[in-house]
Amino acid sequence: xxxxxxxxxxxxxxxxxxxxxxxxxxxxxxxxxxxxxxxxxxxxxxxxxxxxxxxxxxxxxxxxxxxxxxxxxxxxxxxxxxxxxxxxxxxxxxxxxxxxxxxxxxxxxxxxxxxxxxxxxxxxxxxxxxxxxxxxxxxxxxxxxxxxxxxxxxxxxxxxxxxxxxxxxxxxxxxxxxxxxxxxxxxxxxxxxxxxxxxxxxxxxxxxxxxxxxxxxxxxxxxxxxxxxxxxxxxxxxxxxxxxxxxxxxxxxxxxxxxxxxxxxxxxxxxxxxxxxxxxxxxxx
Numbered sequence: 319x320x321x322x323x324x325x326x327x328x329x330x331x332x333x334x335x336x337x338x339x340x341x342x343x344x345x346x347x348x349x350x351x352x353x354x355x356x357x358x359x360x361x362x363x364x365x366x367x368x369x370x371x372x373x374x375x376x377x378x379x380x381x382x383x384x385x386x387x388x389x390x391x392x393x394x395x396x397x398x399x400x401x402x403x404x405x406x407x408x409x410x411x412x413x414x415x416x417x418x419x420x421x422x423x424x425x426x427x428x429x430x431x432x433x434x435x436x437x438x439x440x441x442x443x444x445x446x447x448x449x450x451x452x453x454x455x456x457x458x459x460x461x462x463x464x465x466x467x468x469x470x471x472x473x474x475x476x477x478x479x480x481x482x483x484x485x486x487x488x489x490x491x492x493x494x495x496x497x498x499x500x501x502x503x504x505x506x507x508x509x510x511x512x513x514x515x516x517x518x519x520x521x522x523x524x525x526x527x528x529x530x531x532x533x534x535x536x537x538x539x540x541x542x543x544x545x546x547x548x549x550x551x552x553x554x555x556x557x558x559x560x561x562x563x564x565x566x567x568x569x570x571x572x573x574x575x576x577x578x579x580x581x582x583x584x585x586x587x588x589x590x591x592x593x594x595x596x597x598x599x600x601x602x603x
Contacts, residue, residue, distance in 0.1 A: 340371045344536075345397045347387055348377040352562040353497065357400040360418050361527060363556055364543030394530050398540075402525045404459065408586045412537040415590050416544045417524035420557060420598040424523030424582070426460075427570055428491040428514035429484065429499050438491070438514045444578045447517070453480050453489040459584055460493065463521050467580035485509045493519055496570040497562065518575035518600075521582045522589065548595050573603040 344365070349358040358375070365373045382390065390396040391411060400418060401407055430438060441447050448469055454461040456473040464471050472489040474480060481502070484492050491514065494502065499513045529537045547553040557563060577600070590596055 341374060342371055343374050343376050343397070345376045345395065346378070347396070347399060348379070348381045350381050354381070354400075356560050356562060357418055357525070357527075359556065359560075360544075360553075361398055361400075361540065363547050363552060364414075364527075364540045367543035367546045368539050391528065391530055394532070397529065397533065397536060399528050400525055401528055402459065402523055403586070403589075404584045405586050407528060408588070410531070411528040412531055412534060413586075414527040414529070414537060414540050414544065415524075415588065416541075416548070416553075417526065417596050419525055419563075420596060421522060421524055422497075422563070422566070422598050423495050423525055424521045425496050425570070425572060425598070425600070426493040426519040426521075427496055427499060427575075428493055428517060428519075429481075429503065429511050430491050430514045431484065431487070432510040432512050434490075435512075435515060439516050441517060442576070444580070447519075447578060450491060451489040453484055453492045455480070459523075462584060463523075463580065463582050464493070466583045467521075469580075481506045481509055481511065485511065496572070497566045500569055513569075515571075516576055518570075518572060518577045519580065520577055521580045522585060522591070523582060524585075524589065567603060572600040 344361070346358060346361070347354065349355045362373075362375065378390075378396070384401065387396065387399045387401070388407075391399050402423065403413060407413065428438070437450070441450075444467070451470045451472050452464055453472050453474075454464065455477055456475045461471055461473055472483070474483060480492055483489060492499075503511050503513065527540060529540070544553065547556075
């Protein structure tokens, strides 16, 4: 890409003792929600370590769907997107393999019907959980993960239906990311639903920054910046100070829950499980 060719050239140029900085546009999805704002802040943190250049962040006019984001990056109309990773995405684009949420998105709590906490309090093993039915979207990656773990799943193609199907006892629980269920229940106050209090289902589900395969220079700058942020503690400081994440950790009470871990068959063999800096450790919360 022309802008990044300019970056590479200018990195090596100076006039006397003065280094000339490039002004580089970074086109990205509009960050309207707290979740998207946090993801953008991680990108900004990474690029803040590049003192040789200045970055201008250019959002889309509207917030794009995931499928639209992927298409726009494929066509190089965007420079960076953030996605929950899959092997397909990692083959198509360049992944920056630093989980934006330290794997928090793979920590699932359940929406259940009012009055049924006792059923879940008696679950002490994954085999016990397999006696109950989960509800999920038909094409969600989570559905494949649960099915691969032999957890029964009832699906629908329409997300809003899941709340009414749960209320109607079509299934027993609705696994949600820890940042999701309280707002969703608040949006469905007409239904007798609540957040389950004792259990936590965990599987690796990292969200990464991705850049186009033709843009390795930008990928290298972001990777270097995130490595520096991890090394000096800035990444963790920003993560734990984020208001959305602070509220999620307070609501979910992760450290007090019984944890059941399952595998994610959709992950690349290059997923950096061995780097403990990258992953949330709920035992210290």
